[in-house]
Amino acid sequence: MSLETAHSKSALLExxxxxxxxxxxxxxxxxxxxxxxxxxxxxxxxxxxxxxxxTAFLSEGEPASRAALPxxxxxxxxxxxxxxxxxxxxxxxxxxxxxxxxxGRLAAAELREMAGPARCELLYTRYRCxxxxxxxxxxxxxxxxxxxxxVSDRAKIExxxxxxxxxxxxxxxxxxxxxxxxxxxxxxxxxxxxxxLPRRSLVRMQAHPRLLAFWLCIYKQVLSTPDxxxxxxx
Amino acid sequence: xxxAVIAGSIAAGMRVAREVEGVPGVELFVAVCDxxxxxxxxxxxxxxxxxxxxxxxxxxxxxxRYARGRRLAVLGEGLNQPSSAERLRALRCDVGLHAANVIxxxxxxxxxxxxxxxxxxxxxPAYRGRSVAEWSVLQGDRTGVTVFFIDSxxxxxxxxxxxxxxxxxxxxxxxxxxxxxxESDARLYRRALEALMxxxxxxxxxxxxxxxxxxxMSEMFTRVANEVLANRMRSRPAASLRTAS
Numbered sequence: 191m192s193l194e195t196a197h198s199k200s201a202l203l204e205x206x207x208x209x210x211x212x213x214x215x216x217x218x219x220x221x222x223x224x225x226x227x228x229x230x231x232x233x234x235x236x237x238x239x240x241x242x243x244x245t246a247f248l249s250e251g252e253p254a255s256r257a258a259l260p261x262x263x264x265x266x267x268x269x270x271x272x273x274x275x276x277x278x279x280x281x282x283x284x285x286x287x288x289x290x291x292x293x294g295r296l297a298a299a300e301l302r303e304m305a306g307p308a309r310c311e312l313l314y315t316r317y318r319c320x321x322x323x324x325x326x327x328x329x330x331x332x333x334x335x336x337x338x339x340x341v342s343d344r345a346k347i348e349x350x351x352x353x354x355x356x357x358x359x360x361x362x363x364x365x366x367x368x369x370x371x372x373x374x375x376x377x378x379x380x381x382x383x384x385x386x387l388p389r390r391s392l393v394r395m396q397a398h399p400r401l402l403a404f405w406l407c408i409y410k411q412v413l414s415t416p417d418x419x420x421x422x423x424x
Numbered sequence: 425x426x427x428a429v430i431a432g433s434i435a436a437g438m439r440v441a442r443e444v445e446g447v448p449g450v451e452l453f454v455a456v457c458d459x460x461x462x463x464x465x466x467x468x469x470x471x472x473x474x475x476x477x478x479x480x481x482x483x484x485x486x487x488x489r490y491a492r493g494r495r496l497a498v499l500g501e502g503l504n505q506p507s508s509a510e511r512l513r514a515l516r517c518d519v520g521l522h523a524a525n526v527i528x529x530x531x532x533x534x535x536x537x538x539x540x541x542x543x544x545x546x547x548x549p550a551y552r553g554r555s556v557a558e559w560s561v562l563q564g565d566r567t568g569v570t571v572f573f574i575d576s577x578x579x580x581x582x583x584x585x586x587x588x589x590x591x592x593x594x595x596x597x598x599x600x601x602x603x604x605x606x607e608s609d610a611r612l613y614r615r616a617l618e619a620l621m622x623x624x625x626x627x628x629x630x631x632x633x634x635x636x637x638x639x640x641m642s643e644m645f646t647r648v649a650n651e652v653l654a655n656r657m658r659s660r661p662a663a664s665l666r667t668a669s
Contacts (some may be wrong), residue, residue, distance in 0.1 A: 202564055206654065209648045217644055261448075317572075333637070340639035375563070382642035417561070 194351055209421045217382070218413045222249065225406050227389050240277070244403040247281055247410070253405040254414035255349060256281035259343035259371050265292035268319035273400070276320050280407035287319055292327050298334035306354045313340075323364045324371025332368050332377070335361050338420060340380055347391050356393050359401035375418065381409045425621055426517040428453040430503070432460075432524035434496070435474035438482035440523045441490070443610035453495045453515050459526045501614050504529040511546065512536070519604040519620070521613050522574065530576050537572040539581070541616055543609035545602060547587055548572060549635035552579035557602050558641045561649040567592050569608055571616040572630055578637060584628040585616040597650045606609065 225248045234241035247255070257279050260266065266287040268275050278285040296316060301309060313335075317323050323332055339361040346353040361382055365377040384392075395402050431437030432592050437454035446453045458467050484584065490496040497515065499508045503526050512520070512535035520540035522528075533540055546556030548570040560567045568589035575581040590608060595601035619625055641649070 206562070206564060206652055209651050209655075213644050213648050336639070337641050344640070363668065365605065376638060379642050380639070382644045383640065385547070386643050 193396075195374070202238075203419060207417065208383060210418055211416070213362045213411050215272075217385075218252070218254065218410065219384075221406070221410055221413065222251070226408060228385075228392055229396065229399065229402050233396050233402065236399050238401070239402060240400070243281055244407060247407050254368065256411045256414055257282045257370065258284055259324075260287070263289055263321075263325065264327070265290050266319045266321050266324055272314045272320070275318065276367075276404050279320060279370075280363075280404040282407075282411060285319065286322070292325065295327065296331050298330040301331060301334050302338075306357050306424060310354075310357055310360055313364065317364060320364060320367045321371055322421055323368045330358045332365070332374075335364055335376060336380060339365065344383070347387060350391075353394075355397050356401065359395055359398050359405055362405045363401060366405060368414055370408065370415065373415070373418065378412050378418070381412060385409060425449055425617065426451045426453070426515065426518065426628075427519045427521060427617060428455045428497075428512065428515055428517040428536070429521045430455050430457065430512075430524050430526075432457060432472050432526070433474045434498075435478040435481060435560065436489070436523050437496075438487065438490075439478065440521055440610045441611060442481055443614050444521070444617065447614055447621075449621055450617055453497065453517060455491055455497045455499060455512060455515070455520075457499045457508065457526065457610075459503070459523055461522055462573065463501065503665055505533050507530070508532070509535050511564075519617065523609065528574060528576070533576070539575075541571055541585065541613060542574045542579075542581070543612050544570045544572065544579055545605040546570065546579075546638075547589065548579060548584060549630045549632055551638060553638040555641040555646075556638050557605055558598050558646055558649045559638045561592060561598065561601070563650050567605065568611055569605055570597055571612050574647075580630065580632050582627075582630050584630050585619055586612065587628070588612060588615075592653055592655065596651055597653055598646060601653060 229244075234245060235243065267290040268285055268287045270278075270286065275285045276285075295318070296312075301312065304312065316331075323326060323335075339358065343353055343358050343361070347358075362381060365380050368374055369378040370382065427444065429437045429440045429444070429452070431440065431454060434454070434456050437456055441452055441454050444450060450574045456471075460470075462470065463492065477523070478481065485492045487496070488521070497511055499511060501507045509531045516537075517535075518537045519535075520536040522540055522542040528540060546560060547566050547568050550565065551560055557567055565590045568587060570587045572579075573578060573581045573583040573585070588608070590605060591662075592622070
């Protein structure tokens, strides 16, 4: 590659990154101003003390807090349960974890064949430390979660048909964590896509206020992550 | 080589046929299905309306030639119904050309000796799935079209016949770029058939592990991709664009 070509490519990358940064800033402003349309006051109140923390986090101005995530791990084990760990990540706190050996492989086909509730249970158990969705060994499972969300669940929601609220929100949370951990642009864009759905399509999600609140908090952190294109293309 | 255009309307079939029928050694058929599952009156009204809109693509004499030569098959049932697959099989075609908005069953694919070619508007194996033109622009990769034999997966067919990079230069937005890419299908089918009939032709392998499946893109990212293209139009750094795409 000639020096001139390399320079042009880096200039184009810089330009695209600049455009993306502006788009992220606009979306962060939109989220800060309108997140209460997605999760209204009564939902927050049902979360008790957590509702206050979520309100404080989502209303916080720039620069937004982001969870400090480990890089290049094989598997992480956490003492706390799934909900405490997800909450720590969502509110940009550091979950307590230590590295450990990865469990046996979960085949994407196995996940695909399960019924909705069993699939959720399996995901809650396997990703008790949600950061593990970003482990290299979990690529196929993460791809299956993304596929299901962006193909069948998306189609159902857009048609106004019934959908499994818990499963969709769990997928959005896990994909948000994956986006934070691996800088996967497609997982990031799944969050964008669902955030952009007409608000009436998101009303049903209020049935799971905790997962809904965590999704928005994680989305805010994804939007605050810099250098997306540089990292995604590395 | 016996080839059938599988189209979602007579007009769409005639558009592809016009480009491909001149390839030496190709005997061409047009199989028309109705992906929308319309009632017969609605279906035929639509057919006539589309024909009227695309007068450049066909003449009554050409259409009559196909009909009289039994080279125009209008499928009454859904494309993947056993009866339709049987009609397609009866044409004894080597290759099908995808020009309908449908997903093919194994049975339909198997009705063609070599399979069904698809002109995918992204460069395989890197970009499978939806919105691949947008994703290619956003990530600064080459845009273009890949002609390959489909299987029942999403852009996972192993046999690639050709890939052509098509620069987004001149496109003011994603919509224009996609139109250019989609409209190159007939020309690239022609090239693919010529390649298939050339002595010593070898397929490229679609190594799916080297790529990613993409999904419909959000409005936010689509806007960014549009701005990238719009800026290329404004600044026109021609040399670097050629390299980047």
